[in-house]
Amino acid sequence: MNVSPKHRIIESSLYLFNRFGFMSVRLQHIADEAGMSIGNLAYHFKTKDEIIEKLYEELAQEQQKLLADLRMIPLFININRHVENSFLLQKKYSFFYTDTLELIRGYQTIKKKYREQIHWQTVQLEILLKFNVARGALIEPQLPDSTLMLANRCLLFLENWMNFERMKGTEVSEINVEQFKNDIWGLLLPYFSLTGENEYHQLNVLPFDGWG
Numbered sequence: 001m002n003v004s005p006k007h008r009i010i011e012s013s014l015y016l017f018n019r020f021g022f023m024s025v026r027l028q029h030i031a032d033e034a035g036m037s038i039g040n041l042a043y044h045f046k047t048k049d050e051i052i053e054k055l056y057e058e059l060a061q062e063q064q065k066l067l068a069d070l071r072m073i074p075l076f077i078n079i080n081r082h083v084e085n086s087f088l089l090q091k092k093y094s095f096f097y098t099d100t101l102e103l104i105r106g107y108q109t110i111k112k113k114y115r116e117q118i119h120w121q122t123v124q125l126e127i128l129l130k131f132n133v134a135r136g137a138l139i140e141p142q143l144p145d146s147t148l149m150l151a152n153r154c155l156l157f158l159e160n161w162m163n164f165e166r167m168k169g170t171e172v173s174e175i176n177v178e179q180f181k182n183d184i185w186g187l188l189l190p191y192f193s194l195t196g197e198n199e200y201h202q203l204n205v206l207p208f209d210g211w212g
Contacts, residue, residue, distance in 0.1 A: 006044045008034040010058075013051045017095035022052060023102070049107065056103075056110050059093045060117050067124045074128045076137065076199045080181065087180045090162045097162035118155065125151035137196040138188070154187055 003011075012033035016025045027048055031041040045051045066089065070082040090097050104111040129147045132138040141150050161183065165175050185200070192200060 005034070005036060005040065008036070009041055009044055009051065010054060013048075014055060014093070014095075017052075017055070018093075022048075022095050022099060052103070052107060053109055055093070056096065056107075056113065059089070059096060060113060062089055063117065063121065067121060070128065071124060074131050076132075076196070077203060079128070080185075080203055083181050083184050084177060086158055087177045091175070094162060097159070098166045100159070100163065118159070122148070122151050122155055125154055129154075132196070135195075136193055137199055138191045139193050139196075141191065150187075150191070154184070157184060157187060 009030060013025070013030050016029055016033055025048070027041060028038055030048075030051070031038045034041065045054070066082055066085050070078055096103060100114075104114050126148050129138065129151055133140045133147065141147055161180060162175070
């Protein structure tokens with residue numbers, strides 16, 4: 001299958017940004033990795049900024065699709081699948097998740113889109129949580145807590161988990177999806193109803209030592 005030059009540039013950039021960090025990679029490095037001249041690369045992307053903005057656009061679209069798919073039937077089994085897919089997305093775009101602050105500081109276009117994306121994701125997660133409260137799988141958070149605050153905590157965890165692992169010294173290749181799922185479900189565990197506990201057991205994804 002023939003791969004377009006533009007796609008080769010994007011794939012090569014993603015590989016290099018993930019491996020070396022986006023600050024260390026120059027257009028010449030990307031051209032070399034893509035197997036083309038710098039002139040040919042510049043025909044498609046005049047600057048590295050354009051490449052980074054394109055990569056973020058693709059990441060945001062994939063995030064939106066994952067949450068849109070989850071909203072259709074947000075049962076625990078589908079939430080678990082969503083968490084697995086979110087982990088794969090973080091590994092695919094690890095450079096963004098480990099350098100988020102520098103990226104939104106350095107790229108105003110990304111900063112604006114990222115803030116809009118964060119707001120949209122929070123709304124979707126709150127809807128998901130309220131659905132599971134309504135169907136009796138979760139207990140509604142009590143004041144001063146709320147479903148919105150829980151949605152914020154879940155998103156905070158989802159967006160920063162990879163960065164935290166890297167700060168601890170964990171290599172991307174060593175990061176484990178089971179650990180990611182364990183940590184995410186741990187946020188929801190205090191809100192499980194009996195129905196939620198039973199549904200979670202049926203996933204059979206983590207050892208269960210009792211709820212205390």
